[in-house]
Amino acid sequence: MFENLNWWEIGALLLLALLIFGDKLPNVISDGLRMVRNLRNMARNATGDLSRELGTDIQLEDLHPKAFIRKHLLSEEDEEALRKPLRGIYDTVKTDLNGVKDEIKDVAASADIRTPASTPAPASTPATRQHRFDVDAT
Numbered sequence: 001m002f003e004n005l006n007w008w009e010i011g012a013l014l015l016l017a018l019l020i021f022g023d024k025l026p027n028v029i030s031d032g033l034r035m036v037r038n039l040r041n042m043a044r045n046a047t048g049d050l051s052r053e054l055g056t057d058i059q060l061e062d063l064h065p066k067a068f069i070r071k072h073l074l075s076e077e078d079e080e081a082l083r084k085p086l087r088g089i090y091d092t093v094k095t096d097l098n099g100v101k102d103e104i105k106d107v108a109a110s111a112d113i114r115t116p117a118s119t120p121a122p123a124s125t126p127a128t129r130q131h132r133f134d135v136d137a138t
Contacts, residue, residue, distance in 0.1 A: 005013075021028050051057055070079065 017028075018025055
């Protein structure tokens, strides 16, 4: 949860919490922990009730609709039969894209845009030359 915060930011948050809640900070922390504990118990009881009603062992990860269908409604053979045509399409698209990528690399190598010698220097014309005028101080 706090993996993108460094120690200074966590310390500043704790100091801010101490300033906001003051003497009540230990009570606020214990109330928050009690709420998290109650939510975990409610989720555990709900999965237990659902497992008992359906007659199978269900984990929290199994409650996602795709995972539920894959685990309880499709057999391994059905799942493989559904994936087989898609796997063929995936392979052909992948080979086509690799071919395009190789062709782009070949074109980039032949053009070799990064070398400065390939661009000719602009010729200077009388209209583009800058003239320097010397002014006599009199």
